Amino acid sequence: MSRHIVVVGGGAMGSSAAWHLAARGERVTLFEQFTPGHDRGSSHGSSRIFRLAYPDPFYVTLAVRALPLWRRLEEETGRHLLDLTGAVDHGPAEATTALHDALTAAGRPSHFLTPTQVAERWPGLRADTGALFHPEAGRLHADEAVAAFQQAAWQHGARIRHGVKVTRLAVRGERAEVVTDGEEAVIADAVVVAAGSWTPGRLSGLVTGLPPMRITQEQPVHFPAPDALGWPSFIHHGGAGLPPGAGVYGLGSNDGVKAGFHGVGPVVDPDHRDRRVDDRAVVRLQEYAARWLPGVDHTAPVATTCLYTTTPDQDFVIDRQGPLTVLAGFSGHGFKFASVVGLLAADLIGGAPGPGRFALGPPRAH
Ligand SMILES: Cc1cc2nc3c(=O)[nH]c(=O)nc-3n(C[C@H](O)[C@H](O)[C@H](O)COP(=O)(O)OP(=O)(O)OC[C@H]3O[C@@H](n4cnc5c(N)ncnc54)[C@H](O)[C@@H]3O)c2cc1C
Structure with missing residues (x-):
């Protein structure tokens, strides 16, 4: 029963x-x-990054299990949810190497690219010292x-x-x-x-x-870009070209190219937050985009807020x-x-x- x-x-x-x-x-x-x-x-919102790549094999295995279930959900509902546009991780070699090793151990494809190769393939994205491309990644429509x-x-x-x-x-x-x-x-x-x-x-x-659990209000922005849906998702790992501790994620979506710092927002009470946008954080993302995302219009950001619940x-x-x-x-x-x-x-x-x-x-x- x-x-x-x-x-x-x-x-x-x-x-x-x-x-x-x-x-x-x-x-x-x-x-x-x-x-x-x-x-x-x-x-x-309109987007979340999907990726198999994690430095920790435990999460790679979990993401591998998630993938066919997303496809099953699409079949059961007739909705289009997941686009595998691929992903570019760039920044210090230890970050990209750990991802490559974990994907390889799981039998999943990835390969290294030089910044020049990244620029040739995705002119809107400027890569740091070295980059890893992994095709089994992309965008979920949240x-x-x-x-x-x-x-x-x-x-x-x-x-x-x-x-x-x-x-x-x-x-x-x-x-x-x-x-x-x-x-x-x-x-x-x-x-x-x-x-x-x-x-x-x-x-x-x-x-x-x-x-x-730490509840924080995070604040990604969307930048206009002519071909946003063709972008890979990306993570720029803190280190080489970024201030210490900083890391940026992003991806193309129906709303433009989204970019955000990971988990840096203020602690809030989910029932009593004003959801006001922090203009200084927007400016920091504009400065980031001006340097690293030549394919977006960094002068026209649209910010949104969202909650992280972090252990x-x-x-x-x-x-x-x-x-x-x-x-x-x-x-x-x-x-x-x-x-x-x-x-x-x-x-x-x-x-x-x-x-x-x-x-x-x-x-x-x-
Ligand atoms: C800006 C941002 C970017 C992110 N990017 C990514 C990404 O690229 N890739 C990725 O994998 N993950 C990403 N995440 C994380 C991911 O979105 C979250 O982990 C996930 O959405 C959490 O879902 P949830 O169901 O736990 O929480 P929620 O979506 O918050 O759902 C909880 C629900 O419970 C309801 N609720 C609470 N209390 C009650 C009650 N008493 N009675 C009835 N209903 C109640 C709430 O109203 C809410 O709708 C991102 C998160 C944010 C904020």
Whole structure:
């Protein structure tokens, strides 16, 4: 007999969990506090980088698992979500070599390019001392992907309820009680908490071993560019040509070429932030673009804000304690994995162990 599973949060992770659980025949209700396509969490906008390349083989393997699931989601929903435009990583040799080694060990292609070769192939992008090209990377359409997860979940019978906030969660023996702002109370066989930056507050006192999470407001910008959709995604690793500690990511999208610093924004409360754009940070990205992105119009940036929920080691939390399954701490690099994160949640609820690396518990060492 199917169980009733409640999912709290309709961002990328909760929506993916709803899809996988409903596809396995569970009765699923997803509660999302805001309207469809809202821009107050972490999953909105027209683009996210997809890539297999990580220096750590664990994440390469996870991204390899995510790729066919994105394609399955496209097939189930008829939506176009993922463009493999390739990616260029550039900067210090130790950064690009570590990526090349991890991809090669996994049997995945990549090759080095000189800055001149990069300029010949992508005149809009100027590369630092050395570059690595890897073709199995590119652009996910973020808004479309979240809508697709929810559409697929709905096609499998899930109820997707927007504008409903979960105000109380309580463990009742092997089950959990979920209360909404409409004073609706539901007893669920299991609850998936995928509340993004709201997760630490929502889970307070309910699970043990949740690592501390830093909530920051990040601020990428889009620059106009004539051929934005043809761009590879890119990461300019801190070092050679950048100030110490700085790193820049970017990619082409429907809104132009996006570029941002990774995880440098101010700490905020997700319920009380003014979402005001920091003009000094925009200027720093304009200065970056003037030097390294000759193909964009660096004089016309459009900034947007978004939340990171970052753990001390930037590893995710994907684990179950009793009736509660936690999907959290995606540390500004989770979107590409969303298609497999929901599957891991469904596995946990089905009784299978999760990845030990992402377990709740004492500080993790690796
Ligand atoms: C600027 C930026 C750029 C990024 N770039 C990349 C990238 O290129 N590649 C990549 O892989 N990743 C990237 N990421 C990271 C990725 O987008 C996030 O890891 C991912 O979107 C997190 O999704 P989530 O579902 O955990 O959180 P969210 O999208 O925030 O979803 C959580 C949802 O829970 C809802 N909620 C919270 N509390 C309640 C409640 N009590 N009741 C009901 N609903 C509730 C919220 O309203 C929200 O919709 C980026 C993130 C940002 C901010």
